Amino acid sequence: MVDRKRILIVEDEFIIGDVLANILKQAGYSVCGIADSVNEALQMLEEYKPEFVLLDIYLKGKLTGIDLAGTLTDMNIPFIYISANSNQKVLDAAKMTNPYGFVIKPFRDKDVLTALDIAVYRHDNLLENGSRQTAHLQKKAAEILASSQTWELKMLQFGKAVQPYIPFEFLSFGLAQDNHDTFYELGFYRTGYDEYQVIGVNELMMITSLKLNELVRLKSNDIKGQIATWYDGNELDALLQSPSLKKVYTDKYHLRSHLTLPVMLPGGRVAYFNFYSRRPDAYQPDHLLLCNRFQPVVENFTDKMLNHEDSPLSSGNENYTKKQPAVISSQPNPFSGIIGNSYLLLNVFDNVTQVARADASVLILGESGTGKEKIAERIHALSLRKDKPFIKINCAALPTSLIDSELFGHEKGAFTGAHEKKIGRFEQAHSGTIFLDEIGELPLESQSKLLRVLQEREIERIGGRTVIKTDVRIIAATNRDLTKEVAEGRFRLDLFYRINVFPIVMPPLRDRKEDIPDLANHFLAIYARKIGKTVRGISPQVLENMTNYHWPGNIRELENLIERNVLLTKDDMITNMALPTQLEPHQHSTSATPEPVISTMSDGERAHIMAALKKCNGKIWGEGGAASLLNLPPTTLNSKMKKLGIRKDFGA
Numbered sequence: 053m054v055d056r057k058r059i060l061i062v063e064d065e066f067i068i069g070d071v072l073a074n075i076l077k078q079a080g081y082s083v084c085g086i087a088d089s090v091n092e093a094l095q096m097l098e099e100y101k102p103e104f105v106l107l108d109i110y111l112k113g114k115l116t117g118i119d120l121a122g123t124l125t126d127m128n129i130p131f132i133y134i135s136a137n138s139n140q141k142v143l144d145a146a147k148m149t150n151p152y153g154f155v156i157k158p159f160r161d162k163d164v165l166t167a168l169d170i171a172v173y174r175h176d177n178l179l180e181n182g183s184r185q186t187a188h189l190q191k192k193a194a195e196i197l198a199s200s201q202t203w204e205l206k207m208l209q210f211g212k213a214v215q216p217y218i219p220f221e222f223l224s225f226g227l228a229q230d231n232h233d234t235f236y237e238l239g240f241y242r243t244g245y246d247e248y249q250v251i252g253v254n255e256l257m258m259i260t261s262l263k264l265n266e267l268v269r270l271k272s273n274d275i276k277g278q279i280a281t282w283y284d285g286n287e288l289d290a291l292l293q294s295p296s297l298k299k300v301y302t303d304k305y306h307l308r309s310h311l312t313l314p315v316m317l318p319g320g321r322v323a324y325f326n327f328y329s330r331r332p333d334a335y336q337p338d339h340l341l342l343c344n345r346f347q348p349v350v351e352n353f354t355d356k357m358l359n360h361e362d363s364p365l366s367s368g369n370e371n372y373t374k375k376q377p378a379v380i381s382s383q384p385n386p387f388s389g390i391i392g393n394s395y396l397l398l399n400v401f402d403n404v405t406q407v408a409r410a411d412a413s414v415l416i417l418g419e420s421g422t423g424k425e426k427i428a429e430r431i432h433a434l435s436l437r438k439d440k441p442f443i444k445i446n447c448a449a450l451p452t453s454l455i456d457s458e459l460f461g462h463e464k465g466a467f468t469g470a471h472e473k474k475i476g477r478f479e480q481a482h483s484g485t486i487f488l489d490e491i492g493e494l495p496l497e498s499q500s501k502l503l504r505v506l507q508e509r510e511i512e513r514i515g516g517r518t519v520i521k522t523d524v525r526i527i528a529a530t531n532r533d534l535t536k537e538v539a540e541g542r543f544r545l546d547l548f549y550r551i552n553v554f555p556i557v558m559p560p561l562r563d564r565k566e567d568i569p570d571l572a573n574h575f576l577a578i579y580a581r582k583i584g585k586t587v588r589g590i591s592p593q594v595l596e597n598m599t600n601y602h603w604p605g606n607i608r609e610l611e612n613l614i615e616r617n618v619l620l621t622k623d624d625m626i627t628n629m630a631l632p633t634q635l636e637p638h639q640h641s642t643s644a645t646p647e648p649v650i651s652t653m654s655d656g657e658r659a660h661i662m663a664a665l666k667k668c669n670g671k672i673w674g675e676g677g678a679a680s681l682l683n684l685p686p687t688t689l690n691s692k693m694k695k696l697g698i699r700k701d702f703g704a
């Protein structure tokens with residue numbers, strides 16, 4: 053049963069406010085007030101400290117619910133909009149404020165209570181909410197300060213402790229450049245999951261071919277803000293019109309967004325933690341909120357570090373020189389075997405690290421073959437449940453009639469053919485993790501049952517009379533756009549909210565092309581060993597073609613292609629590789645003489661399957677389905693489609 057909250061209603065129509073209050077009270081919530089304007093709401097927030105707010109958009113007075121939303125976010129009070137407004141612009145503006153839900157007027161009691169139930173659940177389960185995050189960082193900072201590492205390693209450890217909350221590919225720490233005697237700046241450039249290049253002054257001079265006095269001059273051009281600020285791609289471009297040290301970093305490391313966190317120190321000195329990312333939209337208002345929360349911890353840490361015995365910043369004029377080796381990495385890497393160090397993949401690793409031990413439900417989104425299952429396994433392996441079962445079920449590979457019995461089990465004689473009692477996957481996964489792959493394919497009826505398991509944490513075997521308690525962590529994955537599925541009535545909204553507690557998006561391979569050569573060589577080594585051939589490598593031209601290809605089937609497609617080519621090659625080097633035809637492999641190729649494209653066996657197979665799917669309107673199972681047309685068992689067709697990167701809606 054959910055903890056009943058103290059709720060403030062902000063609504064200018066008296067009758068609606070009253071109706072809402074009654075609905076809430078009858079459901080056991082406590083209503084601490086009904087405000088009809090933003091000003092009155094602000095007073096009531098102060099007075100009653102509500103735990104939740106139901107918020108209308110248009111209110112008495114000039115200010116709207118959208119204006120109030122920012123204050124609620126600052127106060128860490130979750131809110132749901134209740135509005136009749138259908139103006140798209142207004143709805144978009146409301147959406148930008150990150151509400152916990154949206155109920156459209158006129159509403160039924162059930163709508164309000166379900167939205168609230170989901171919102172309360174989400175808020176309570178929100179990972180590492182404010183105080184936990186700060187407490188966590190504080191604990192880390194104390195551990196780092198008490199450790200016997202060098203000064204710069206401590207700075208790096210602190211940056212790494214902040215990384216899950218404020219991501220970066222480059223972090224620089226330094227004192228504001230207010231005179232020309234000293235230059236204190238230390239950079240950390242992320243090169244792998246837990247690998248950083250330390251950039252001290254000497255490295256900086258080497259990398260930039262600039263002299264110290266030039267760096268000093270550039271740094272004095274950097275904006276010296278007094279409060280934490282973030283810049284997205286466009287803002288950063290505008291900020292860096294003229295030469296500065298920040299511009300040197302962004303040009304050198306291809307950084308596209310930036311967040312600066314100034315730290316006020318005793319004696320009026322100002323230090324900066326400058327975070328940079330390659331994503332143009334890496335920083336959001338939430339990060340500023342975090343900066344505010346973290347401020348005392350960061351100030352305390354920085355102050356202690358400045359007075360640290362080997363601090364280069366406390367000892368007068370000495371410019372900072374790095375003492376550590378150039379690359380710092382702490383082994384072992386929990387993501388070994390997952391190849392790639394593009395910033396998009398590193399971002400996924402950060403998310404996994406953050407969520408793994410939190411026990412929250414995780415939804416992994418991404419196209420087919422992007423590594424969703426691999427990531428699910430890693431979340432389990434890094435969780436406190438790691439020694440308990442990890443049970444995987446592919447919701448798409450089961451005929452509808454068998455899904456419930458597979459998930460929840462059945463008693464002997466429960467239905468024709470149920471000769472034996474069957475323990476379902478949920479029961480098997482007890483105290484461990486269940487991975488519901490392709491959850492978007494789950495029929496609506498099974499979705500309701502799944503929802504019940506998530507809410508009540510208990511299951512019933514088909515034909516069974518007893519309720520069985522389960523303690524299972526859910527990781528779900530889908531290549532569908534679930535919000536679209538919800539909009540089109542194929543996926544339950546309440547289930548979507550339950551599983552969408554912590555979404556992780558797997559980037560498609562075409563968005564992380566820099567990982568392609570490493571992946572190709574990784575699979576080459578695996579298949580050469582498996583097949584027993586000596587294949588030394590892949591020619592640069594082939595690698596370039598691969599990098600320019602679109603990879604609709606993502607890593608699975610790349611893996612299959614390498615396997616086939618290892619099998620086919622007669623040389624010890626792969627110098628020629630036919631890429632599938634239909635997707636303009638040389639679209640962006642810089643190659644002067646494009647390689648002739650040879651259609652492969654799987655091209656024919658793919659075309660054949662796609663034609664069958666088209667004929668059957670995408671239906672795979674049962675009468676009139678593509679499987680029977682092709683004379684294949686549906687499960688075989690399904691796995692062939694996966695292998696060839698064909699989606700259920702038969703696009704590729």
Ligand SMILES: Nc1ncnc2c1ncn2[C@@H]1O[C@H](COP(=O)(O)OP(=O)(O)OP(=O)(O)O)[C@@H](O)[C@H]1O
Pocket residue numbers: 389390391392418419420421422423424425426427489530531571574607608611694
């Ligand atoms: N980063 C990676 N490094 C090495 N191998 C990978 C990586 N990502 C995925 N793979 C391999 O690619 C194949 C496809 O990955 P996986 O099955 O995890 O994808 P998926 O997104 O779950 O696909 P689907 O949606 O079709 O189920 C697997 O063989 C997996 O081991």
